[in-house]
Amino acid sequence: MPDSSRYVPRVRVRTSSARKLSATLPESLQGRLNDADGLISAPLVGVTTDGEPIPGLFPLHNTGSSLTEISDAAVGFLGKLDATSVKRFRTR
Numbered sequence: 001m002p003d004s005s006r007y008v009p010r011v012r013v014r015t016s017s018a019r020k021l022s023a024t025l026p027e028s029l030q031g032r033l034n035d036a037d038g039l040i041s042a043p044l045v046g047v048t049t050d051g052e053p054i055p056g057l058f059p060l061h062n063t064g065s066s067l068t069e070i071s072d073a074a075v076g077f078l079g080k081l082d083a084t085s086v087k088r089f090r091t092r
Contacts, residue, residue, distance in 0.1 A: 078090070
């Protein structure tokens with residue numbers, strides 16, 4: 001059996017998290033984030049190849065699915081969650 005008496009655990013200190021945006025980003029990433037913020041706030045134009053929407057490319061039509069059934073399923077799902085989880089899902 002190997003001697004483990006000299007084993008010393010390493011402690012890692014996390015300096016960043018994927019769950020939270022860092023306060024400082026590299027310049028190239030900050031530029032992309034700024035561009036994305038502008039694009040998100042712009043009105044949706046639709047699917048285009050040249051900046052002009054193509055009318056009728058994806059027309060809306062009745063699928064035959066009941067929105068009542070979909071709504072009831074969502075309400076049932078939310079009814080099974082605790083208050084913290086409900087708040088998290090409703091704010092997305």
